[in-house]
Amino acid sequence: MTSFQPDRTWFKAHSGPPLSIAHRGASAYAYDNTLEAFERAHELGADMWEVDVRLTADGIPVAFHDADLKKTCGVDLALSEVTAARLIELTDAVGRPAPLFSEIAALASNLGAGIYLDAKESEAASLAIAELIANRIERVIVGANTPAYCAELLEKGCPYPVSILVGLGLDPFPIADQCGAEIVHPCWERAGDRPDRLLDDTFFGNAERRGLPVVIWHEERKDVVDALMKMPVLGICSDQPEMIARYKFAGLKRPEIVCHRGACKVAPENTSAAAQAAWGGGFDYVEIDVRETADGQVVVHHDVTLDRTTTGEGPLADQTSREIAKLDAGSWFSSFFQDEKVPELAEALDQARSWQGKLYVEIKQADPVDVAQAVFHKLSPEDVFFWSFNQKSLLEIRENFPDARLMARPEDYENLEDCLNAFGADIIEFNVRNANAADLEAVRKAGRKTMVAYMGSDPEVFDRLFQLQPDVLNVNEPFLVQRLLSQKENCGTNNAWFV
Structure with missing residues (x-):
């Protein structure tokens, strides 16, 4: 039996409305990075789930955003200092159970969801990618927070396309040129009330010339989402994935x-x-x-x-x-x-x-x-x-x-x-x-x-x-x-x- 080999170019064939990418799951309606948040994201029509991945003290990849447990559990411990079993115990105690990444990969495979992987560490990314391959998940994007990490992923032969996340005030295109990113992801949600206005004709012209699809920061403001939905973007992250995966689209007649x-x-x-x-x-x-x-x-x-x-x-x-x-x-x-x-x-x-x-x-x-x-x-x-x-x-x-x-x-x-x-x-x-x-x-x-x-x-x-x-x-x-x-x-x- 041959091993599963995902199509790294799947995103190039996407057409139609932007993909709905649930930011840490449907985190407007459930605690972020929990199985409930990802299940809710599926219910709300999300195409992909953005998942933050870190490693516990015993080297287990888990869905968790922060580097420490202070905000989530009220304890002054780094995530890297606790085992997976201890993390589950602590998060269960506050009603915010942190899942193993293997559980998320299995759930995504069962529900047919894609994964936007935000791996905070290189080893965490490698182990998470292995789980995605084992669960035969095709639609995956691996997000990199730095050009060096992006280049490292590509040099090591990442089996999935790699995006570069770019902060406010930075030009994403020279950065993408430098590291070889296949997708650009501007994280510009804090650029005032209308960050969508930064995505002008010049921006999309630069993206088109390079053949770079664009994924957008997480967004929940109606006027901004309305504007983004009309733009030539691959996907939009949101705590409210239903805003992207809307009931009515042009050309559909529904009750x-x-x-x-x-x-x-x-x-x-x-x-x-x-x-x-x-x-x-x-x-x-x-x-x-x-x-x-x-x-x-x-x-x-x-x-x-x-x-x-x-x-x-x-x-x-x-x-x-x-x-x-x-x-x-x-x-x-x-x-x-x-x-x-x-x-x-x-x-x-x-x-x-x-x-x-x-x-x-x-x-x-x-x-x-x-x-x-x-x-x-x-x-x-x-x-x-x-x-x-x-x-x-x-x-x-x-x-x-x-x-x-x-x-x-x-x-x-x-x-x-x-x-x-x-x-x-x-x-x-x-x-x-x-x-x-x-x-x-x-x-x-x-x-x-x-x-x-x-x-x-x-x-x-x-x-x-x-x-x-x-x-x-x-x-x-x-x-x-x-x-x-x-x-x-x-x-x-x-x-x-x-x-």
């Missing part, structure tokens, strides 16, 4: 997506983190639930009581906004989110506007006119729609705001006609039990949008819903929908969505 309580499988429901993941991933709507506090402020929270998703207890309506602001709304989901708060409606609206995202507002217990007025103070009517179990609330919104978009559900009426006529709803939401082609077509003929809600994760159920071609899907698993649709597109399906 609009409502992320139920935000991306609630990625971050705690009804929090700013869950909304960030949803809009960052390019999905259309975030669904939020709103309730009124004891002092008349409107906040984003689903349950009547605080107990399930916060450190508070009892009915939300009995607490003031100041009391609710002190609660932790993230630790129930993961210790990583222990600082998440219950957002005020005003904060959710500001976040929607900053992301240019849309909202589906479900009024649980609050004055509907006050809620709608607050919403329209910051968002346009076309960027939001409302629903409530209390039909009177919807009628009040319709009476006071004729341009407001409202939703209705056939399950709440005797028949579909009554549903359409109740208050002139703009969106009709079906569920997996009552959605059928005839009723969806009737809704379309009435000039309304069709939506189907499904909070499960069964691919067969999604396949049936895809065949109905609703205008909107309301889901808990938006990134799963994205993967399933991508699979269909790649298979050349005849579904009209993919024409």
Whole structure:
């Protein structure tokens, strides 16, 4: 049996959108350089994982960024002073388990992910590369922090392409010329609010003349990412890989997506983190639930009581906004989110506007006119729609705001006609039990949008819903929908969505 020989030129054949490179995994949603961060990166659509590799005292390569354990574990020890077993013990104790690189390589092989290797030491690089070869991983880039290290990797016959990481204020091209790098990686994220403007025609002209692809620093600012996505770059690193691997690209026709309580499988429901993941991933709507506090402020929270998703207890309506602001709304989901708060409606609206995202507002217990007025103070009517179990609330919104978009559900009426006529709803939401082609077509003929809600994760159920071609899907698993649709597109399906 012949040994595995990776194609060192794989990156030259890449075309299309930039590769999404998860910086230390999806480190906006899990502790960096942990298996959870890399698994989350895969869920969010990352093509590659940027992994920092160092050696322990017993010569085991592990995923770890810092040279010491002070920041991560609160102990004054160098990583090189502890064995792999001791490192695992220390990081487990603080809920941030450091994986062996062999575990990451096996996971990447199983999930089909590529690796952007940031090896902090030469021996660590050699051992990590051996693991990547053993796991038959093709799509790898080895990053070098100095020209000397880059040249050393190439002289020793690195089986993968080598990039040179270049700091702010340095011209990457003479450096690449000197060391023979095959990819340039400017690390310029600290160059002000718009570092993308450093990548001008002259920069890309220099790169093109040398045949050097460009990988970009880790970036999470929406305006900067938007600009970078339009540039001729090989890949973009990000703590939020979903911002690069977006749901919608030019030329693809896909249904609009409502992320139920935000991306609630990625971050705690009804929090700013869950909304960030949803809009960052390019999905259309975030669904939020709103309730009124004891002092008349409107906040984003689903349950009547605080107990399930916060450190508070009892009915939300009995607490003031100041009391609710002190609660932790993230630790129930993961210790990583222990600082998440219950957002005020005003904060959710500001976040929607900053992301240019849309909202589906479900009024649980609050004055509907006050809620709608607050919403329209910051968002346009076309960027939001409302629903409530209390039909009177919807009628009040319709009476006071004729341009407001409202939703209705056939399950709440005797028949579909009554549903359409109740208050002139703009969106009709079906569920997996009552959605059928005839009723969806009737809704379309009435000039309304069709939506189907499904909070499960069964691919067969999604396949049936895809065949109905609703205008909107309301889901808990938006990134799963994205993967399933991508699979269909790649298979050349005849579904009209993919024409």
